[in-house]
Amino acid sequence: MSEIVGYIGKKNALPILIEKMKQMSFKEYDSSGILVLSDNKAILVKVVGRLENLEKKLKNKKIEGNIGLGHLRWASVGRVITKNAHPHFDCKKEIFLVHSGMIENHKELRRQLIKEGHILSSETDSELICHLIENYFQGNLEEAVKKTIQKIRGAYAFVVVSRKDPQKIVAVKFSSPLFFGKVKDGILIASDKSIFTKFKPIETKDGEIIVFRRDKFHILKERINFQSENLDKGIYPHFMLKEIFEEPEIIENVIRGRVILEKGMVKFGGLDALKEKLKKINNLILIGCGSSFYAAKFGEILLQEYAKINARSEIASEFRYLDPFLNKSTAVISISQSGESTDTLAVLKKMKEKGMMTIGITNVISSSQAKETDAGIYLRAGTEIAVASTKTFLSQLITLVMLTIYFGRQRSMDLKTSKRILQELIKTSNFIREILNRRSEIEKLAKKYQEFKNFYVLGMKYNFPIALEGALKLKEVSYLHAEGICGGELKHGPIALIDKNFLTIAICPSDSVYDKMKSNLQEIKKGNGLVIAIATQGNREIQKLADDVFYIPKTLEILTPILTVIPLQLLSYYFAVLLKREIDKPRNLVKSVIEK
Numbered sequence: 001m002s003e004i005v006g007y008i009g010k011k012n013a014l015p016i017l018i019e020k021m022k023q024m025s026f027k028e029y030d031s032s033g034i035l036v037l038s039d040n041k042a043i044l045v046k047v048v049g050r051l052e053n054l055e056k057k058l059k060n061k062k063i064e065g066n067i068g069l070g071h072l073r074w075a076s077v078g079r080v081i082t083k084n085a086h087p088h089f090d091c092k093k094e095i096f097l098v099h100s101g102m103i104e105n106h107k108e109l110r111r112q113l114i115k116e117g118h119i120l121s122s123e124t125d126s127e128l129i130c131h132l133i134e135n136y137f138q139g140n141l142e143e144a145v146k147k148t149i150q151k152i153r154g155a156y157a158f159v160v161v162s163r164k165d166p167q168k169i170v171a172v173k174f175s176s177p178l179f180f181g182k183v184k185d186g187i188l189i190a191s192d193k194s195i196f197t198k199f200k201p202i203e204t205k206d207g208e209i210i211v212f213r214r215d216k217f218h219i220l221k222e223r224i225n226f227q228s229e230n231l232d233k234g235i236y237p238h239f240m241l242k243e244i245f246e247e248p249e250i251i252e253n254v255i256r257g258r259v260i261l262e263k264g265m266v267k268f269g270g271l272d273a274l275k276e277k278l279k280k281i282n283n284l285i286l287i288g289c290g291s292s293f294y295a296a297k298f299g300e301i302l303l304q305e306y307a308k309i310n311a312r313s314e315i316a317s318e319f320r321y322l323d324p325f326l327n328k329s330t331a332v333i334s335i336s337q338s339g340e341s342t343d344t345l346a347v348l349k350k351m352k353e354k355g356m357m358t359i360g361i362t363n364v365i366s367s368s369q370a371k372e373t374d375a376g377i378y379l380r381a382g383t384e385i386a387v388a389s390t391k392t393f394l395s396q397l398i399t400l401v402m403l404t405i406y407f408g409r410q411r412s413m414d415l416k417t418s419k420r421i422l423q424e425l426i427k428t429s430n431f432i433r434e435i436l437n438r439r440s441e442i443e444k445l446a447k448k449y450q451e452f453k454n455f456y457v458l459g460m461k462y463n464f465p466i467a468l469e470g471a472l473k474l475k476e477v478s479y480l481h482a483e484g485i486c487g488g489e490l491k492h493g494p495i496a497l498i499d500k501n502f503l504t505i506a507i508c509p510s511d512s513v514y515d516k517m518k519s520n521l522q523e524i525k526k527g528n529g530l531v532i533a534i535a536t537q538g539n540r541e542i543q544k545l546a547d548d549v550f551y552i553p554k555t556l557e558i559l560t561p562i563l564t565v566i567p568l569q570l571l572s573y574y575f576a577v578l579l580k581r582e583i584d585k586p587r588n589l590v591k592s593v594i595e596k
């Protein structure tokens with residue numbers, strides 16, 4: 001996350017900004033910049049690298065003015081180059097802005113602004129906010145900001161000034177930290193509260209537009225009612241298919257600005273404040289319902305094995321009625337795409353009452369979960385319209401791989417391991433594109449097996465949660481009876497159901513449990529059962545054990561779930577199409593399970 005600072009007052013802004021930027025410079029950043037306004041003149045200086053580079057560039061320059069903005073950039077959208085450093089400006093260099101966070105709909109906005117004839121000078125999402133403000137500006141900056149925030153989606157805090165509406169600074173935030181407070185002879189606005197040394201700062205609330213003048217401020221409350229998102233199906237017949245096709249881009253969104261590859265580290269802006277406390281945590285409880293619970297299960301396996309932390313997953317709808325023994329040094333990770341599931345919120349409340357630290361993973365920034373938790377990670381999956389979760393589930397998996405690295409690197413995970421996982425994780429978006437390009441293979445399989453009524457989805461280890469998720473998708477979207485089973489359990493009972501009318505979808509990538517899965521398939525064949533295998537490219541042997549094979553690209557064993565879930569989502573979709581189901585709104589289901 002980038003850091004922002006603004007000053008308005010009687011003093012010269014530049015030394016105050018530099019002093020405050022120095023106080024924040026222990027955090028990760030790759031470039032910096034300042035803007036000082038005096039009368040109608042704007043002086044802008046930006047550099048790549050350490051703050052000392054900025055100071056060098058400012059040396060011997062006479063920069064005076066009582067209004068200023070400062071920024072330490074940690075690149076998310078756009079490379080580390082000078083023109084991408086903040087402050088950014090509009091076409092006429094009248095509006096200047098510093099931003100922290102990420103604007104999710106930046107691609108759509110960029111296209112729109114270029115079409116309207118705006119001249120964009122950077123590759124960033126942040127600059128787009130300046131041009132939107134420019135569109136709405138009619139002499140009053142806060143009025144333009146008011147309209148602008150209805151057009152942007154994401155987590156953000158920004159501070160803006162205009163030469164055409166001088167003597168004021170306007171600031172607003174949504175789900176990103178922003179504070180302001182008095183300093184000697186002026187007001188300071190910043191993303192980091194620790195820089196307010198003398199007076200306790202005020203925390204800005206989501207949607208509050210604050211107008212600062214030299215010695216006073218006033219707040220305009222604005223409901224953010226984001227509307228510009230493209231919520232039609234576009235070229236797709238159903239939202240579910242559209243959302244599956246968005247998955248490669250979502251992976252890129254989830255990773256963007258959070259991976260420090262050379263250090264093998266992951267940075268979650270939302271966890272920054274708890275970083276030191278999290279180092280001391282010995283136990284994690286991951287909670288969720290339905291698909292979110294399956295993601296939690298995947299997280300549990302990963303965190304145990306790679307972060308060497310005592311993690312366990314719990315079904316929230318069950319856990320809320322239990323009274324388990326809980327260790328004090330425990331953090332609860334609440335996973336909910338909607339952030340509104342009553343059961344998950346109930347567990348969260350109970351855990352908070354017991355004094356546990358709480359972290360939320362959600363797709364809805366303003367959700368109840370986001371408000372209830374001590375810290376949070378945002379899924380960045382965009383609005384999911386189809387009731388059955390697809391892209392949000394994938395985003396949960398990616399987030400949990402990254403969280404494992406976050407906790408792992410705080411503990412014993414070495415650089416080589418984390419770097420290798422991250423390097424491979426980055427490749428998964430293209431691997432998914434490859435799978436989606438072969439969707440007709442899945443469509444054919446759905447046609448071939450459309451008469452079948454009963455299914456097992458088999459998976460082991462990291463792919464056991466995916467077997468559960470695959471079976472849930474078949475149930476909820478295609479209304480087919482499906483059970484997710486871990487491979488080793490087949491012989492403990494379920495195999496009794498196998499006959500020529502029973503289809504097993506076996507997740508068997510070439511991994512550490514492949515041989516075990518192979519022997520399961522041999523048993524199914526003995527019972528005349530039919531098998532679709534999801535296997536790793538290059539595995540010819542599997543063709544002898546399965547009736548059909550869908551190949552996925554080769555990746556690290558722990559990342560295979562990110563790929564194996566895609567054919568399962570597509571298969572349930574195509575079955576549902578053939579069976580004429582209400583795909584986006586399956587019967588008896590709602591998007592957020594809220595108990596009144």
Ligand code: F6R
Nearest residue numbers: 290291292336337338341388389
């Ligand atoms: C399945 C699905 C549900 C949800 C569950 C929890 O496709 O979407 O199983 O995962 O209802 O919902 P959230 O994640 O909103 O708490």
